[in-house]
Amino acid sequence: MTVPDSVSLGERADLMIRTLASISAEPNRLVRGFLTPEHRAAADLVGKWMREAGLDVSADALGTVRGRWAGEGRKRLLIGSHIDTVIDAGMFDGPLGVIVGILAAGHFARQGRKLPFGVDVLAFGDEEGSRFPVTLSSSLAVAGHFDAARLETKDAAGMSFREVLAQYGKSAADIPAAAYARDEAAAYVEVHIEQGPVLEHRGQPLGVVTAIAGQTYVNVELLGEAGHAGTVPMLLRRDALAGAAETVSLAERLARETKGEVVATVGVLRISNAAGNVIPGNVALIVDIRSGSDAARHKFVDVFKTEVRALAERRHLGVTMTDTRNVPTTPCDPVLQDGLGKAIKSVGGEPISLVSGAGHDGMAMAKLCPVAMMFVRCRGGISHNPAEYTSPADMGLAAAALITFIETATF
Ligand code: HGY
Ligand code: MN
Ligand code: MN
Numbered sequence: 001m002t003v004p005d006s007v008s009l010g011e012r013a014d015l016m017i018r019t020l021a022s023i024s025a026e027p028n029r030l031v032r033g034f035l036t037p038e039h040r041a042a043a044d045l046v047g048k049w050m051r052e053a054g055l056d057v058s059a060d061a062l063g064t065v066r067g068r069w070a071g072e073g074r075k076r077l078l079i080g081s082h083i084d085t086v087i088d089a090g091m092f093d094g095p096l097g098v099i100v101g102i103l104a105a106g107h108f109a110r111q112g113r114k115l116p117f118g119v120d121v122l123a124f125g126d127e128e129g130s131r132f133p134v135t136l137s138s139s140l141a142v143a144g145h146f147d148a149a150r151l152e153t154k155d156a157a158g159m160s161f162r163e164v165l166a167q168y169g170k171s172a173a174d175i176p177a178a179a180y181a182r183d184e185a186a187a188y189v190e191v192h193i194e195q196g197p198v199l200e201h202r203g204q205p206l207g208v209v210t211a212i213a214g215q216t217y218v219n220v221e222l223l224g225e226a227g228h229a230g231t232v233p234m235l236l237r238r239d240a241l242a243g244a245a246e247t248v249s250l251a252e253r254l255a256r257e258t259k260g261e262v263v264a265t266v267g268v269l270r271i272s273n274a275a276g277n278v279i280p281g282n283v284a285l286i287v288d289i290r291s292g293s294d295a296a297r298h299k300f301v302d303v304f305k306t307e308v309r310a311l312a313e314r315r316h317l318g319v320t321m322t323d324t325r326n327v328p329t330t331p332c333d334p335v336l337q338d339g340l341g342k343a344i345k346s347v348g349g350e351p352i353s354l355v356s357g358a359g360h361d362g363m364a365m366a367k368l369c370p371v372a373m374m375f376v377r378c379r380g381g382i383s384h385n386p387a388e389y390t391s392p393a394d395m396g397l398a399a400a401a402l403i404t405f406i407e408t409a410t411f
Contacts, residue, residue, distance in 0.1 A: 004403045006347060009103055010396020016099045017395075020045060020083070021091035029088040029386060034126040034137070035063060035168040042083045046098060046123045053106030055121065061174035062138040062146075062165070063125045069105045071118035075186040075411045078369070079104065079402070080122030082138075082361060086130050090388020092193040096376060096395065098123045100191045104402040117186055117411050124361050131155050131164075133324065139364035144179030148172070180368060186411035187336055188365035191374045191398050193390050195358045197381030205394040206344045206401055207352040208337050209373035212363050216289040216301050217325035220247060220308060223318035226273065226281030241271055241280035243317045250307055251287050254300060262291040262300045263357060286324075292355040294329050330363045336372030343405035344374070347397045358383070374398060374405075 023042045025031040032038040043065045047057045050067030058066050065083075081097025101121040108115065122142065129135025132153045140146045151162040151172050162172055199207050224238035248266045255264035265288040272282035287304070291297040305321055312319035341351035354375065362371040376398045379389040 004107060004400035006396035006400035007393070008396070009399040010392035010394070013096070013099050013103060013395040013399060014392040016049065017091055017095055020095050020099070030085050030091060031087050031089070032083065032085045033131040034084050035131070035164045039063060039084060039125050040168065043123065043125065046083060046102070049099070049102050050121060053102050054109030055102070055105055060141065060178035061170045061172070062141045062178060063168060063170060064138045064142060064178065065123040067102060067105060067121040069109050069119045071115045073116055073118075074184055075117040076180075076184055077117055077119050077186055077406065077409065077411065078122055078142075078180070078188040078365065079119060079190070080124060080139075080188070080361065081190050081192055082124040082127030084125050084128050084130065086128050086384050088386055090193075090383055090385055092378075092388055092390050093195065093383055094127060094192075096193050096390065096398075097191040100395065100399045100402055103399045104406060107403050108406065115406070117409075119406065127359075127361050132161050134161075135325070135359070136361060136364040137161075139361035140367070141175050141178040142180060143364050143368035144176075145364065145367045146175050146178070148175075182368065185369040187333065187369055187409075188362060188371045189336065189340070189374070189402070189405070190360055190362050190371070191376065191402060192358075192360060193383065193388065194354075194375040194378040195381070195383035195388075196378065198354050199352055199375060199377040200379065200381065202352050204350055204352050205377045205397045206347075206349045207354050207375040208340045208344065209332050209356045209375055210337065210353050211292055211332060212330040212356045212360055212373070213290045213292050213358075214294050214297050214329035215325055215327045215359055216297055216323060218287045218289065218301065218305070219284065219322045219324050220244075220287060221282070221284045221320045222247070222312060223320075224281050224315070225279070227279040229277040229279055232279060237279055238281075238316050239279050240283040240317060243312060243315045244269060244283040244285055246311050246315075247285065247308055250311065251289075251304060254304055254307070258291075258296065258300065261293060261296045262289065264289045264300070264304075290357055292329055327359065327363055330366045330371065332362070332372045333370035336370055339405050339409055340372055340374050340401070342408065343401040346404045347400045349397065349401070374401065
């Protein structure tokens with residue numbers, strides 16, 4: 001078994017990451033939405049890298065680019081991540097896993113090696129859910145669990161998923177064909193920047209994910225009464241934004257009280273007909289609730305909703321609360337975890353085990369096959385932010401560890 005040269009792998013990964021990061025909808029920040037021209041350009045570039053690595057390249061009905069390296073037998077190891085981004089994103093969240101996958105598969109393709117299984121590298125286009133009010137669409141299609149109702153959801157411009165897909169040159173009728181057969185998909189492995197501070201704090205470049213935290217999204221809409229900011233006495237107001245502000249503080253307080261077991265975030269708050277001299281009558285907000293324990297998350301949601309109803313009553317506000325996402329905690333396969341741990345040791349690391357607070361395509365792929373994730377150290381734990389960073393050295397170690405994992409895996 002040749003020991004992979006992690007230094008050159010890291011340098012190549014860094015150049016590829018920075019080249020891909022130049023493909024954005026905006027000149028001064030990284031924005032790459034699902035089924036946009038930027039998605040197409042990024043998919044074309046990734047497809048080019050896959051071909052250069054010696055992989056056979058195709059794209060499925062949702063634009064997922066697939067680099068196939070033949071192996072012996074029907075079983076395939078799936079390696080992937082996403083190439084879509086949040087708005088004003090870091091350049092590593094997603095692309096790191098695709099690029100390390102290409103480098104690892106290319107290592108074997110170049111040597112003309114034949115392993116007892118094949119390797120497919122997958123570049124998903126809709127992990128972040130930043131265009132439509134749904135997420136993980138492309139990996140769910142690959143896993144055979146795409147819900148056609150998603151096709152009727154609309155983006156901010158009012159275009160439906162179905163219309164946008166047709167504009168991208170794909171047909172919804174072909175989505176079922178994107179699914180792998182269960183007896184073909186041996187496992188799914190994703191390399192991803194940690195997006196948190198644990199590995200840096202522990203002084204380790206790589207870690208093994210034990211589970212991906214479950215998520216609940218609650219859309220809260222508060223209905224008060226719009227009014228004149230100058231004439232309505234304070235005691236007679238039904239101020240929906242004041243109610244929303246109390247709701248945001250409630251989510252934060254309840255989460256803090258769980259002492260780390262649950263995290264809650266309000267990242268979207270919409271005021272209808274917002275104006276400086278109008279008392280807000282209608283405000284909507286999205287509460288993102290996550291935990292490594294499903295029981296703790298469900299309990300949190302119940303308590304939160306009870307308290308929101310109480311504050312709305314106290315403020316004479318109407319309130320509707322709709323769960324728009326409810327994804328269970330996804331355990332990572334212990335055998336795959338063990339294989340990743342041994343591979344990390346082979347490149348000189350001490351495999352730290354940790355839960356992923358961030359969601360990943362592995363949540364969808366777990367419906368198809370066993371999944372596992374390798375985390376790469378993230379400077380300051382900063383992510384979903386252009387300051388996101390991991391070093392070429394750490395990326396090289398991740399690629400070398402993945403190569404060793406593939407070399408020693410049995411399915
Ligand atoms: O929300 C998440 O955790 C992921 O970055 N989409
Ligand atoms: Mn992300
Ligand atoms: Mn990600």
